[in-house]
Amino acid sequence: MHDSRQFIDRRLNVAPMMDWTDRHCRYFHRLLAPSALLYTEMVTTGAILHGDLQRLIGFNPEEHPLALQLGGSEPSDLAESARIAQRYGYDEVNLNVGCPSDRVQRGRFGACLMLEPALVGDCLAAMQDAVEIPVTVKSRLGVDDCYSYNYFSDFVNQLAQSGCSVFIVHARKAWLSGLSPKENRDVPELRYDWVFRLKKERPDLTVVLNGGIGSVAGALESLGRLDGVMLGRAAYHTPWLLCELQQELFGTGGVQQREQAVEAMTRYIRAQTLLGVPVKNISRHVLGLFQGLPGARRWRRYISEHAHLDPANDRLLMQALDHMRKGIAVAPGSARVHGNELE
Numbered sequence: 001m002h003d004s005r006q007f008i009d010r011r012l013n014v015a016p017m018m019d020w021t022d023r024h025c026r027y028f029h030r031l032l033a034p035s036a037l038l039y040t041e042m043v044t045t046g047a048i049l050h051g052d053l054q055r056l057i058g059f060n061p062e063e064h065p066l067a068l069q070l071g072g073s074e075p076s077d078l079a080e081s082a083r084i085a086q087r088y089g090y091d092e093v094n095l096n097v098g099c100p101s102d103r104v105q106r107g108r109f110g111a112c113l114m115l116e117p118a119l120v121g122d123c124l125a126a127m128q129d130a131v132e133i134p135v136t137v138k139s140r141l142g143v144d145d146c147y148s149y150n151y152f153s154d155f156v157n158q159l160a161q162s163g164c165s166v167f168i169v170h171a172r173k174a175w176l177s178g179l180s181p182k183e184n185r186d187v188p189e190l191r192y193d194w195v196f197r198l199k200k201e202r203p204d205l206t207v208v209l210n211g212g213i214g215s216v217a218g219a220l221e222s223l224g225r226l227d228g229v230m231l232g233r234a235a236y237h238t239p240w241l242l243c244e245l246q247q248e249l250f251g252t253g254g255v256q257q258r259e260q261a262v263e264a265m266t267r268y269i270r271a272q273t274l275l276g277v278p279v280k281n282i283s284r285h286v287l288g289l290f291q292g293l294p295g296a297r298r299w300r301r302y303i304s305e306h307a308h309l310d311p312a313n314d315r316l317l318m319q320a321l322d323h324m325r326k327g328i329a330v331a332p333g334s335a336r337v338h339g340n341e342l343e
Contacts, residue, residue, distance in 0.1 A: 008065055008091060008134060010166070010208055011223060011249050012036040014242070015232035016069040016096070016138070024272070025285040026063045029235065031264050033242040034253035037065050042096045044109070045072030048081045057088055067092035069138065071099065073109045073119060075126035082127040082135065092133055095123060098140045100174040100184045111174035114143045117155050121162040128163050136166035138210070141194055142173040149194050156198060160205060168208040168230055169195050185233070196225050216244050223249075238291045258289055262317045270314040279316050280307035286317065295324035
C-alpha cells in the first residue's frame with residue numbers, strides 16, 4: 001500500500017458543492033487563490049464507469065491542485081474510478097461519507113456510510129491499492145442517533161487502519177430523515193471542539209475542518225489547531241474571501257483587485273463561448289465577486305437579467321462592471337444613505 005500522505009498543501013480548501021463547483025467555478029476560484037486545493041462536485045462511481053467522462057470529470061489544466069470527490073460504496077467500483085481519476089491527472093481522490101440527500105442514501109453512499117465503518121475501510125483500502133495519488137475521506141461527526149465523540153473518533157480510527165491519513169470533517173452530524181440536504185448544512189450544531197480533540201489525540205493524522213467558516217479570522221483561528229480549513233458556501237457567496245486568505249496564508253499570487261478577476265474571467269468566457277458554452281453557465285459563479293461593496297447588487301442584477309439574452313456575449317462581465325460603476329458615480333453618497341440600493 002502506498003503512502004497517501006504525498007505532499008499537498010492543505011491549509012486552504014474549497015469544498016465540493018453539488019451544482020456549484022463545476023469546472024467554470026473552479027477556474028474562477030483558482031484565479032483568486034492559486035494555492036488552494038479545489039474539489040469537484042461529487043461524482044458517483046456509476047456515472048464515471050458508464051458516463052461521458054470528459055463532460056463529467058474534464059477540467060482546465062489551470063485548476064491544479066484538484067481533487068475528485070467520489071460517491072459510492074462498492075470497493076471495486078471505487079478502485080476503478082480512482083484509477084480513472086489518476087489517469088485524468090487529478091491530484092487526489094476523495095470519498096464522500098457526509099452527503100445526506102435521499103438520492104445518496106438510496107445508492108448506499110454518502111452520510112449513511114458512517115454507519116458502516118468496516119465497509120468504508122474496505123473502500124479506502126481498495127482505492128489506495130489502485131492509485132499512487134492520495135486517497136482521502138470527507139465525513140460528518142455522526143449520523144442520527146449514532147452521534148457522540150467516541151463514535152466519531154472510533155470511526156476515524158477504524159478508517160485510519162486502512163491506511164487513510166487525511167480526514168476532512170464537516171463538523172456537524174447528519175440527519176438521514178427529517179431534514180433536507182439544505183437544512184443539514186445549517187440545523188445540526190457545529191462542534192469544532194470534537195475536531196480539535198481528534199487532532200490532539202491523533203496528531204499523526206491530517207485533519208481539515210469544514211463547516212461554518214466565513215471569515216479570515218475564523219479560518220486562522222482554526223488553522224492554529226488543525227492542518228487545514230475547507231470553505232464551502234462562504235467561498236461561493238463571498239469569493240473575495242479566497243483572495244484574502246491566499247494573501248494571508250501564502251503571501252503572494254492571485255489577482256490583486258476584483259477588476260482583474262473580471263478581466264481574466266472575460267478572457268475565459270471568450271474562449272469558452274467559442275467552444276459553445278453559454279455565458280450563463282459561467283457568469284452565475286461570479287455573482288458574489290463584489291459582495292459587501294457599493295454596487296454589488298447592481299452587478300448581480302445586471303448579470304442575472306442579461307446572461308440568458310445572448311449565450312455568446314463574451315462582454316457580459318465588462319458590461320456589468322460598467323453598469324455598476326455608473327450607479328455608484330451617479331449616487332456617490334447613496335451607499336450609506338440608501339444602502340439597500342447599492343450594497
